[in-house]
Amino acid sequence: MLRAAALRVTRPRLAVLGAVHAHPHADTDSIIGAVRNDLPEVSHQAVYDSLHTLTAAGLVRRIQPLGSVARYESRVGDNHHHVVCRSCGAIADVDCAVGHAPCLTASDDHGFVIDEAEVIYWGLCSDCSAVRSS
Ligand SMILES: [Zn+2]
Ligand SMILES: [Zn+2]
Helix, strand or coil, X not given: CCCCCCCCCCHHHHHHHHHHHHCCCEEHHHHHHHHHHHCCCCCHHHHHHHHHHHHHCXXXXXXXXXXXXXXXXXXXXXXXXXXXXXXXXCEEEEXXXXXXXXXXXXCCCCCCCCCCCCCEEEECCHHHHHHHHC
């Protein structure tokens, strides 16, 4: 995967990619914790740098819902959406509602060439809505 993206293979990059794969939607602190299971000596900076490089290369997708820290996932290139819990911040994947790249036909594109629509669904996760109704 790293080689296909013409990236130099380094141990921090491999470990970060593995951690993002194992922990979808994890924030940077969680990823640092997971990477240190493999590479106890890895620095914060090495993890930040690896996340930045992997994101720029398109191997990792960065999402940042309003009010949340940045989260990372390895599910890239399929234009899936996210549902975010307003109460606890839990995030889950939501496939496109109407097939491929649904919202790209803007009612008025203002002359832009549009290639992505970012959709975030907000609500309460099942745990939080159970707490509220009990
Ligand atoms: Zn919740
Ligand atoms: Zn996702």
